[in-house]
Every structure is written in structure tokens, then in C-alpha cells.
Amino acid sequence: MRIAVAGATGNIGALTATALERDGHEVVRISRALGVDLQTGDGLDAALTGVDAVVDAVNAPAMGLDETIAFFGATTRNLLAAEARAGVRHHVLLSIAGLHRVEGNAHYSGKREQERLVSEGTVPWTIVPATMFHDFAEMVADGAEKEGVARIAPLLIQPIAPADVAAVLAELATGAPAGRYVDVAGPGTQDLVDMARRTHQKRGRAVELVPTWSAVFGPSMAGEVLLPGPGARIAPTTFEEWLAEQK
Numbered sequence: 031m032r033i034a035v036a037g038a039t040g041n042i043g044a045l046t047a048t049a050l051e052r053d054g055h056e057v058v059r060i061s062r063a064l065g066v067d068l069q070t071g072d073g074l075d076a077a078l079t080g081v082d083a084v085v086d087a088v089n090a091p092a093m094g095l096d097e098t099i100a101f102f103g104a105t106t107r108n109l110l111a112a113e114a115r116a117g118v119r120h121h122v123l124l125s126i127a128g129l130h131r132v133e134g135n136a137h138y139s140g141k142r143e144q145e146r147l148v149s150e151g152t153v154p155w156t157i158v159p160a161t162m163f164h165d166f167a168e169m170v171a172d173g174a175e176k177e178g179v180a181r182i183a184p185l186l187i188q189p190i191a192p193a194d195v196a197a198v199l200a201e202l203a204t205g206a207p208a209g210r211y212v213d214v215a216g217p218g219t220q221d222l223v224d225m226a227r228r229t230h231q232k233r234g235r236a237v238e239l240v241p242t243w244s245a246v247f248g249p250s251m252a253g254e255v256l257l258p259g260p261g262a263r264i265a266p267t268t269f270e271e272w273l274a275e276q277k
């Protein structure tokens with residue numbers, strides 16, 4: 031099959047493109063650095079020529095609520111319209127488990143808009159809600175770090191290895207549209223602060239971590255809201271196995 035990966039230079043997009051090629055598929059890589067801008071639509075029609083399925087693993091920069099909704103709205107509308115013109119038969123969206131239980135988070139609001147457009151669109155679809163990735167804690171702590179101190183929330187999550195997410199996306203993109211797929215999660219629960227501490231240790235970085243619910247993530251993300259729902263698909267790689275492979 032010929033499959034386009036939007037966000038193919040990113041964390042999950044790059045791994046998904048590699049997994050698809052390993053399975054013998056032809057991959058079209060889409061990103062601004064590769065000459066296609068989903069916000070303007072520039073280069074999109076040419077990129078989707080002859081494409082059977084599209085995986086959307088695009089990400090928005092950290093912005094306010096309205097800007098994030100506008101970003102995911104524009105990129106998704108442009109992608110779906112170009113897919114309809116090109117006769118693409120399957121749109122696979124990487125989304126977030128627990129998305130509909132969290133209010134007031136800009137990124138989650140943008141992702142909800144993305145899900146709405148995909149599920150109301152004309153291109154047959156699969157939405158894949160994944161839990162946070164094993165590198166999420168480090169990403170959050172890096173974003174929050176000021177003068178050697180990072181204030182981050184002690185989120186209870188069940189993280190998944192990026193390569194496991196990519197394997198699921200590659201598998202689903204080559205199958206029939208499945209609508210809303212079950213949550214996809216890793217094998218065990220973790221505390222975000224503890225994950226960040228262990229990742230920093232592994233990298234030899236000294237960062238003071240201060241647990242708080244008044245930084246990026248508020249109390250609406252406390253408790254079990256981010257954990258996978260019933261019947262979730264559990265991927266194999268533990269946080270410890272992933273961490274052991276980090277440099």
C-alpha cells in the first residue's frame with residue numbers, strides 16, 4: 031500500500047514511517063521541513079497522489095487554547111479535504127486516551143476539535159487514543175525547567191513506548207477503517223514526577239522536581255482520568271525497558 035504519514039519527522043511519525051516501510055509499504059512523508067504545510071495546505075495535493083491511507087501524527091507547538099484549536103482545526107480540515115480530492119480511503123488519527131474527561135487544557139481541546147472533524151468527515155476513519163508516551167515526563171519537565179527547577183504535576187498515567195504506538199498505527203493504517211479504536215496503553219501505571227526523576231538520573235541531569243497542580247496540568251487531570259478505559263490494548267514495552275535503552 032501507499033501510505034502518507036503526516037508529521038513524519040516527529041517522534042511517532044518517524045517511527046510509524048519506518049514500521050510501515052519495514053512491512054513493505056510505500057511511505058509518503060509529510061511535514062513542513064519536507065515541503066508540505068498542513069496549516070496552509072501547500073504541497074498537500076501533490077503529496078497525496080495515489081495514496082491509500084493517511085496517518086495523522088502532527089503536533090501543535092505549545093500555545094493558548096484558541097490558537098491550538100485553530101491549529102488542529104486548520105491542519106485537519108486541509109488534510110481531510112485533500113484526502114477527499116485524492117480518493118484516500120482511510121484516515122488514521124493519533125489521539126489521546128482520556129481526552130474527553132479533561133477540561134481546560136489547550137492541547138486536549140485542540141485534539142478534541144481534531145477528533146470531531148475526523149469523525150464528522152467523509153473519509154472513512156480510525157481514531158487511536160493512546161496514553162502518554164514513555165518520554166512524556168522528560169518532555170514536560172524540560173518545558174517547565176527554569177534555573178534547574180521544574181514544577182510538574184504528579185499525573186497518574188499508564189505510559190506506552192513510542193515504538194509500540196507506531197507499531198499499532200502502522201498495523202491499523204493497513205487494515206479497514208475501525209472508527210474509534212480502544213485505548214492503547216503501556217503495561218504499568220507510573221507517576222509523572224517519578225518518571226521524570228528516573229529519566230534525568232539516566233541522562234545524568236540534575237534537575238530539582240517540584241510536584242504541583244498549579245503549573246501546566248491542573249487538578250482536572252488528577253486521579254484516574256488519564257488511565258486507559260476498559261478493554262484497552264496493552265502494548266508490551268515497560269517504562270523500565272524503554273529507560274534502559276536511553277542514553
Ligand SMILES: NC(=O)c1ccc[n+]([C@@H]2O[C@H](COP(=O)([O-])OP(=O)(O)OC[C@H]3O[C@@H](n4cnc5c(N)ncnc54)[C@H](OP(=O)(O)O)[C@@H]3O)[C@@H](O)[C@H]2O)c1
Nearest residue numbers: 037038039040041042061062063067068088089162163166
Ligand atoms: N506526547 C504524548 O505523550 C502523547 C500521547 C498521546 C498522543 N499524543 C499525540 O501524538 C501526536 C504526535 O506527537 P509527537 O510527539 O510525535 O509530535 P512531534 O515529535 O512534536 O512531531 C510533530 C510533527 O508534526 C509536524 N508538523 C507540525 N506542524 C506542521 C504543519 N503545519 N504542517 C505539516 N507538518 C507539521 C512536524 O514537522 P515539521 O516541524 O517539519 O513541520 C513533526 O513532524 C500529537 O498530536 C499528540 O497529541 C502525544
